[in-house]
Amino acid sequence: MEQRWANTSRLTINEKQFIEEALRSEIRVDGRRLYDYRRLTIKFGRYRCLPRATILSCKCYHLRFSLFCCNCREDGSSEVQLGETHVMAFVTGQLLQPYRDRPNEGTLAIFTEFSPMADPSFEPGRPGEAAIELGRVIDRGLRESRAVDMESLCVVAGKSVWAIRVDLHIIDNGGNLIDAANIAALAALSTFRRPECSVGGDDNQEIIVHDPEVRDPIPLTIHHFPIAVTFAFFHEGNTLVIDPHYKEEAVSGVRMTVTVNSNGDVCAIQKAGGEGILSGDVMRCLRIASLKASEMTTKIKEAVETYNAEVALKKVKRHPSLIAQKITVPDVEMKEASFQKTKELSADMENSPNQTSTSLTTTKDKDTNASIGRPLNWDPYSSSAPAIVSSSTLPELVGTSKDANEDQMMQTDEEYDPNLKKDQIASATGVSSGIHKQNSPPKSLKDAVKPKHKRKKNAERGAR
Amino acid sequence: MEDRTDGRNANQLRPLGCSRTILNRAHGSARWSQGNTIVLAAVYGPKAGTKKGENPEKASFEVIWKPKTGQIGKQEREYEMILKRTLQSICLVNVHPNTTTSVIVQVVGDDGSLLPCAINASCAALVDAGIPMKHLAVSISCGLMEEGSIILDLTKSEEEKLKAFAYLVFPNSPLSVIDKVHSSKEEPIEHGIITSVSYGAMPVSGYFDCLERGRAASAAISEFLRRSLQKQSSEDASRAAQ
Numbered sequence: 020m021e022q023r024w025a026n027t028s029r030l031t032i033n034e035k036q037f038i039e040e041a042l043r044s045e046i047r048v049d050g051r052r053l054y055d056y057r058r059l060t061i062k063f064g065r066y067r068c069l070p071r072a073t074i075l076s077c078k079c080y081h082l083r084f085s086l087f088c089c090n091c092r093e094d095g096s097s098e099v100q101l102g103e104t105h106v107m108a109f110v111t112g113q114l115l116q117p118y119r120d121r122p123n124e125g126t127l128a129i130f131t132e133f134s135p136m137a138d139p140s141f142e143p144g145r146p147g148e149a150a151i152e153l154g155r156v157i158d159r160g161l162r163e164s165r166a167v168d169m170e171s172l173c174v175v176a177g178k179s180v181w182a183i184r185v186d187l188h189i190i191d192n193g194g195n196l197i198d199a200a201n202i203a204a205l206a207a208l209s210t211f212r213r214p215e216c217s218v219g220g221d222d223n224q225e226i227i228v229h230d231p232e233v234r235d236p237i238p239l240t241i242h243h244f245p246i247a248v249t250f251a252f253f254h255e256g257n258t259l260v261i262d263p264h265y266k267e268e269a270v271s272g273v274r275m276t277v278t279v280n281s282n283g284d285v286c287a288i289q290k291a292g293g294e295g296i297l298s299g300d301v302m303r304c305l306r307i308a309s310l311k312a313s314e315m316t317t318k319i320k321e322a323v324e325t326y327n328a329e330v331a332l333k334k335v336k337r338h339p340s341l342i343a344q345k346i347t348v349p350d351v352e353m354k355e356a357s358f359q360k361t362k363e364l365s366a367d368m369e370n371s372p373n374q375t376s377t378s379l380t381t382t383k384d385k386d387t388n389a390s391i392g393r394p395l396n397w398d399p400y401s402s403s404a405p406a407i408v409s410s411s412t413l414p415e416l417v418g419t420s421k422d423a424n425e426d427q428m429m430q431t432d433e434e435y436d437p438n439l440k441k442d443q444i445a446s447a448t449g450v451s452s453g454i455h456k457q458n459s460p461p462k463s464l465k466d467a468v469k470p471k472h473k474r475k476k477n478a479e480r481g482a483r
Numbered sequence: 484m485e486d487r488t489d490g491r492n493a494n495q496l497r498p499l500g501c502s503r504t505i506l507n508r509a510h511g512s513a514r515w516s517q518g519n520t521i522v523l524a525a526v527y528g529p530k531a532g533t534k535k536g537e538n539p540e541k542a543s544f545e546v547i548w549k550p551k552t553g554q555i556g557k558q559e560r561e562y563e564m565i566l567k568r569t570l571q572s573i574c575l576v577n578v579h580p581n582t583t584t585s586v587i588v589q590v591v592g593d594d595g596s597l598l599p600c601a602i603n604a605s606c607a608a609l610v611d612a613g614i615p616m617k618h619l620a621v622s623i624s625c626g627l628m629e630e631g632s633i634i635l636d637l638t639k640s641e642e643e644k645l646k647a648f649a650y651l652v653f654p655n656s657p658l659s660v661i662d663k664v665h666s667s668k669e670e671p672i673e674h675g676i677i678t679s680v681s682y683g684a685m686p687v688s689g690y691f692d693c694l695e696r697g698r699a700a701s702a703a704i705s706e707f708l709r710r711s712l713q714k715q716s717s718e719d720a721s722r723a724a725q
Contacts, residue, residue: 064591064592103507103508105505105506107589107591109551109552111552130552132549134525134549134587134589135527135547135585135587136506136508136509136512136523136525136527136587136589137506137508138508139508139527139530143547184552186551186552188549188589190506190523190525190589191506191507191508191509192508193507193508
């Protein structure tokens with residue numbers, strides 16, 4: 020049965036002939052030129068998770084948390100779309116024992132998953148040849164070329180080092196998986212932050228992992244960006260094409276992947292089987308690849324920087340709301356003790372709009388946030404706020420929720436007027452939502468039926 | 484009433500998001516998000532043949548669950564089995580006998596209520612693929628607090644703190660042309676329950692409370708599902724016309 024299914028993804032003879040003929044006149048099926056890449060979109064995600072049991076206790080040493088926080092942000096995930104090809108990368112880190120022959124270095128492991136959703140011919144279970152090849156090519160490009168600095172990942176030499184794990188999920192196979200997966204891995208590694216840890220304790224052997232809320236997590240040191248560029252050859256090596264579509268891949272017998280960086284260094288070359296290529300053609304490919312690599316590196320770096328700027332902006336915005344909390348009247352139960360809770364509340368308020376905004380291309384988010392101009396005072400869980408929200412209407416919503424909250428506050432307590440006028444609306448909103456919860460009558464089943472959820476379809480659709 | 488960590492009240496759901504047709508190769512795909520729990524589901528339509536041990540007179544389903552990171556373990560197998568049984572009960576299995584439909588679920592973010600999110604996503608993906616179904620399934624997680632109150636749509640931290648919680652799957656409320664008054668003799672379809680997975684020990688009254696609340700919430704979710712599916716299908720129609 021599986022074989023019959025795999026056959027349906029093979030090309031018909033007509034399609035094959037058409038693609039080959041068109042390439043003779045240098046026309047590609049999707050209208051690109053021979054050396055053009057498809058449209059590249061890089062998205063980053065920040066998904067909240069518990070601090071996983073990533074911090075394992077080694078046999079001799081026990082590790083303790085300085086502050087157990089449930090809202091640890093997991094940076095280091097990216098979603099890359101190269102034309103129709105869709106790849107997701109997740110980077111995680113654990114403290115483990117190092118390899119015996121390299122006691123001072125951390126480890127980097129790359130796991131590739133060819134999800135059956137990407138292609139009808141991908142089967143679950145053991146990775147096939149293509150999956151293993153992809154994993155190896157990216158591994159060689161990233162690890163063996165020493166793109167990521169391993170020595171900075173060492174915590175206690177010989178005992179405990181950071182083991183970075185990159186999980187690549189191929190979601191949609193539109194051709195040229197190696198390039199897309201490579202970009203995804205690089206993007207995820209660039210935005211990955213590992214918690215800061217220090218060696219201390221009684222016998223100076225304990226490793227303390229600092230909570231990300233207390234001390235900023237540290238990025239990885241990436242020396243250079245190895246970019247994989249895949250070429251497909253047709254007509255016995257006479258025509259070569261960059262970034263082949265999956266139909267072009269099926270037609271061509273020969274493929275070569277060259278991993279270069281913007282400095283002009285060749286990190287890896289992979290040509291597995293197929294017809295022979297002239298050495299002159301190989302040199303030509305290398306030259307083209309180094310040009311493409313510098314373009315790609317700039318694109319990745321731009322996307323990463325936009326994302327980092329947005330993250331930094333969010334961080335700055337949190338502080339005024341925290342400071343303002345101290346000014347508010349104490350009988351609202353927003354005492355110091357519940358500071359943590361309000362911090363989490365405000366963190367959550369920011370993180371949920373994050374979810375919507377980071378799904379769009381990152382430049383747009385910067386504008387949206389800049390236009391708000393103050394701490395995100397949008398309370399998604401305020402029941403008086405309108406139910407329908409999409410991030411494209413975010414600035415408008417800020418206005419409406421502010422009005423709704425103002426009305427609320429008028430009703431509940433007069434003392435909060437001065438706060439409003441001081442333009443500390445961010446804090447007041449956080450406070451008011453607290454009051455609102457106290458004063459609201461016990462909820463009944465009817466309340467459950469009211470639509471209190473947000474529509475993120477628009478944002479999702481916009482992202483496609 | 485205790486405040487939940489993210490500021491919701493007991494009956495409030497996290498922001499829902501649904502988008503269809505996100506993948507190019509898959510016959511149907513959908514992405515469903517409840518707060519930070521995001522699941523991507525893809526469907527490959529009926530392919531010939533059934534696996535060994537499956538009834539060849541009916542269509543069979545194959546579910547593949549892909550976690551975000553890590554190896555596939557028993558938890559994933561359990562989810563696959565639950566999802567398969569749920570989908571088998573809502574689809575019309577006699578329409579395409581001796582076929583296998585594959586549903587692949589990829590976890591993109593996990594912040595509690597993962598199985599309900601996955602069921603909702605698979606349902607939307609099946610609609611996107613055009614697989615014939617009797618009705619849709621909407622899924623919700625309900626937690627039972629110590630004092631007996633019910634909270635809906637649990638986050639991961641809530642799931643870990645609570646003594647008992649349940650994942651419930653209900654059929655979605657039908658949109659009927661006939662006036663409800665006439666058919667009030669029969670119990671409405673959405674009072675049935677398709678799947679229930681419970682964790683922890685809870686009193687019988689607590690379980691029935693969960694069912695009541697869950698059913699009420701499922702009406703809201705099915706409303707959202709219908710709206711998002713309808714809106715996108717009208718878009719598809721315009722694309723087809725071009």
